[in-house]
Amino acid sequence: MTPPDTDTRHVPVLLTEVLEALNASSGGTFLDGTFGAGGYTRALLSAEPGNRVIAIDRDPDAIAGGAKLVELSRGRLTLCHGRFGELDELARSTGAASVDGVVLDIGVSSMQLDEAQRGFSFRADGPLDMRMEQAGPSAADLVNDLDESELADIIYQYGEERRSRAIARALVERRRRGRIETTGELAEIVARHVRGEPGIHPATRTFQALRIAVNDELGQLQEALEAAERILKPGGRLAVVTFHSLEDRIVKQFIQDRSRRNARGSRHMPDAGSEAPPTFTAVSKGPIVPGERETAGNPRARSAKLRVAERTETPALPGAGNKGAAADRARRNAR
Known part of the structure; x- marks a missing residue:
């Protein structure tokens, strides 16, 4: 059957x-x-x-x-x-x-992408999580705790994002006013520093990079x-x-x-x-x-x-x- x-x-x-x-x-x-x-x-x-x-x-x-x-x-x-x-x-x-x-x-x-509370996607605002096992350091932890050079390396190596240093710099500058906790806020910050391609959101590569890093x-x-x-x-x-x-x-x-x-x-x-x-x-x-x-x-x-x-x-x-x-x-x- x-x-x-x-x-x-x-x-x-x-x-x-x-x-x-x-x-x-x-x-x-x-x-x-x-x-x-x-x-x-x-x-x-x-x-x-x-x-x-x-x-x-x-x-x-x-x-x-x-x-x-x-x-x-x-x-x-x-x-x-x-x-x-x-x-x-x-x-x-x-x-x-x-x-x-x-x-x-x-x-x-x-399924993970469709559930905003899992934080894998910028399509709907949700907590900046991305943990497949729902345990351990989250994407928010990386974005808020790593130094600028470490963030830039992750975004460049795992996202193949050319603007990785500008993005990392912007994230460090923004978090001085408080933690970055949501997918919507992260996507908005990245979009200010990356020119989008047709059909591809400017934050796509950054989200990919963080997800890969969070889950090894x-x-x-x-x-x-x-x-x-x-x-x-x-x-x-x-x-x-x-x-x-x-x-x-x-x-x-x-x-x-x-x-x-x-x-x-x-x-x-x-x-x-x-x-x-x-x-x-x-x-x-x-x-x-x-x-x-x-x-x-x-x-x-x-x-x-x-x-x-x-x-x-x-x-x-x-x-x-x-x-x-x-x-x-x-x-x-x-x-």
Whole structure:
């Protein structure tokens, strides 16, 4: 039985392509590292009656919202609250020693963007939060507590915003009169110092940068890729959907590094001292992008890229799993 759509607010991007990439109709155990509203999970469960899915999300609201789907799936779906950088540990905690496929949809979900109180978007005024886990330092903490140079670096590196120094200067000047606490106020300050492009709000890059910093998204992505290497069985597939160049660069480099034959490490990995066979094989030459029909019906898909790789029989690389090193590599790639 196909589980009904329990949330229509989020349309999964490149869904058909992801299911084909993971060979979902052939059956198996799959891991959805970014459950969200359950779009990919629901499709994986529907692709073959025997499929099992382990789904992870760091947002407690997403886990709570998936309870009905767990009930309808009659034991085939396990939800785990946690970070996808620990997806291998979370999968093993459910009893899965390995999986047939891993899918990651990187970035903020439509549900989070649509809820003003979560503070991810400037479309409606709300508290300047942006925390996916709803714990730890918020975007307001960064905006109000970091010094000017740190703010400028975050906005430039993670938002690729050329006017980062002018924005940081304006934020520091404004907070002398009191804390900046709302998304509307932040967007207004940024808009005074950035010339908008057609169809793009002037604060878009700044909001992206703060969200990435608050949630350590690039470090988590690097850790998730390495965790997928450890949990995928030989022949298992990794499918990653990204929405901006920083994310795609990390995924592209990871697949290139891991699929290069007889590589002596890489510029991102230390030289192991001996030649080693690849741990992944790239499935497609370049990224898979949505067609015109999908982008017309779902504007979120316009910037999406899907990269796919297949696990070889080579054991995971030594040193994979060093979370500090993974985060450092991700940050270097963002520069």
